[in-house]
Amino acid sequence: MANLNTTHSEHEEHTTTGLNNRKMLMWAFLGSDCMFFAALIATYVIYSGQIVGGGPVPEDVFSIPVTSVSTFVLLMSSMSMVLAYSALVRGQIKNFQIWILSTAFLGMTFIGFQVFEFRDFVLHGLTPKTNLFGSTFFVLTGFHGAHVTLGIIWLLSLYFFSLRGGVTPERHLDVDLAALYWHFVDVVWIVIFTVVYLLGVFPGI
């Protein structure tokens, strides 16, 4: 999505604030995306515990150990993203390629966990149609998963682009923007993990 106008930075443009235009665009987009997830999470919270007509509830299906592992994987991907960016600005393209690929790989692992989890829940009799928990859970985490998937496509695009010499230390902003997006999606997951998973299983906390 935000790959738009990649070539703006070919010659650093002069701006009123000194901040780069594309970076400001990314921040504005992330502000907007905050409201997007805020509305989805609010829906989940408002409906939590209000289940009509039976079907599984959070305690029946959540496995905190498994999701903790996938959360850890996603957090590690953020670290790997930081290493990729820092390798790039230091001019170590080879290291950049290793780290950006590992970031994408960790992201894919997370998505793999999510697919496994969704399948497991369906086997437990929880689908988006089952009850309000199913509807709110699948739509919220599904849209988060879609964000991660877009991020993976973006990271892989950067990797393949770098193979042809398209990613250089001078054009580090291209990677910086992807990193901003990636970290944001990570932070959203921390909120979802806390609100949906932890509070779902340990409501007393």
Add this chain to the structure above:
Amino acid sequence: MVSIPFPVVRPLKPVGIWGWLTTIDHKKIGVLYGTTAFILFLTGGVEALLIRLQLAIPNNTLVAPEVYNQLFTMHGTTMIFLAIMPLGAAFFNFVIPLQIGARDVAFPRLNAFSFWTFLAGAIILKMSWVLGGAPNAGWFGYAPITGKIFNLGHGIDFWIVGLQVLGVASLAAAFNFIVTIVNMRAPGMTLMRMPIFTWMTLITSILLVLAFPVITVALIELMFDRTFGTVFFVTSGGGDPLLWQHLFWVFGHPEVYILILPAMGIISEIIPTFSRKPIFGYNVVVLSGVIIGFLGWMVWSHHMFTVGLGPIANSIFAITTMLIAIPTGVKIFNWIATLWKGSIDLKSPMLYSIGFIVLFVIGGLSGTMHSSAASDAQQQDTYFIVAHIHYVLFGGSLFAIFAGIHYWFPKVTGRLMNELSGRISFLLLFVGMNITFFPMHFLGLDGMPRRTYTYSSEMGWDLWNLVATLGVFFIIAAVLLFLHNVTRSWRKGEKADSDPWDGRTLEWSIPSPVPEYNFVEIPIVKSRDDFWEKKRSGDTSEIELNLREPTGDIHLPQPSYWPAFASLGMLIGGFGLVYLLDSMLGLLAAVVGGMIIMISIYAWSFEPVNDPDVSGHH
């Protein structure tokens, strides 16, 4: 730069229809926005006319009840999302870069994408009329009547997808204008030297960025209910219709300010110009705009006073609603104080602006009446509300838009609009507007519910309904005269010089019509109302420079196919989403649309803003 993976020949200097399809010039996009939105405004007007004709006499059967529901839904949706918002966007596009002294917006191609996506959303919404029925649940589409159980046809699906696509367009434009205004100002133009219209555009854009995702989520949830069988708003599954109301109005109330703040910005430009005085209390006008933008988030439940949120919630929202009347009132006093002792020139833009103040005050007062929850309980869902909304949106937003068209027309076309026609059409519009909407106050207080298909003669609503319908013909006459004035003046109006109104802001310092590059030399801003001050100080060297031909090359971003192509993907994908479950064709269209969008984004990313191999500069 490595090789471009999509070897499509870049349009260099296309002419005719290709010139418009590939343009990324903010001025041309502004004209596209304006003309498209005005045509859509006329379609919304036809819908309104049919509503009024149906209500002209009791027990009328001009249209069927089902069609009537579609008419008022489409009228509201059209006027808000397809007329007033994009007409505002037309002014953002044309005026903002000129006012801040820039050669274009920050992301010219994203800007083109906004327009074409807006057009795609408009097509999706309007096509519902011929593809099995328009949406029929009112412009705020309350659950559960939008659910599959109560609403089987595709009307609601068109509404959902149309609004989502329009949301993408609005968000892209809002991101663009935030960055443009914050980052592309001419040297010396500090925040507190920005013209008020630029300020209001900035606040509006921030509201858009934060408000639209909320309705996006509400529409996603509704769409999943209808398409994939989730139970967000399905009462049998425990879904709560109130959630829809909250989500909708958390978006919907900032949306109200999205509609009115640009209007306030427009008349804050016109009133000082035609009073030949700086605006009274610039800082306060800016600050009250900011406060309105902030408080606008805290009043949404005043749309829900009668749903039973309890006395505490109702009291809090009543108080915040009363609070927001303060900065609004402050602005009105500022405009009046600007008029005070000014040497007033009652040209048509000024007439429309004064009309705005008068009508907006009436609408604002009835709005303040609604802020009292007890009083609102009597007025909820009556014609009193219809009167209120039309005083603030027709008398407010639309009058300001008409004022803005008359004001900036010479800058767009290089010709003046006919002054006499302008005054007559103002008079007709002002009179017609009041004849149409003022009686609705009486009807509402007499208990006539809004959205009622017809009424019995015994209710005693005959007279004022007939009067309201007669008023519409004044409005039609005004709009026809205005259209005649625009089309005629565009072709053979009197030539306008660069500064026909003795303007104050930078757009009047450059030739009319504006050359492609806007400014020969980016001006250095030394004060608020910089152009006015420079004219007064006699330091005209910079101004004269900008009226001449440029001596060297000015690099401009080049036209591109990709924005329009990406929007085409939105259009195809949108229709696919509407018919997702009906046939494989729907699924196919959704996939094809998605692929077109992906391809366009890739191609766009790899396309340099300025291709070094092609010389596209002036």
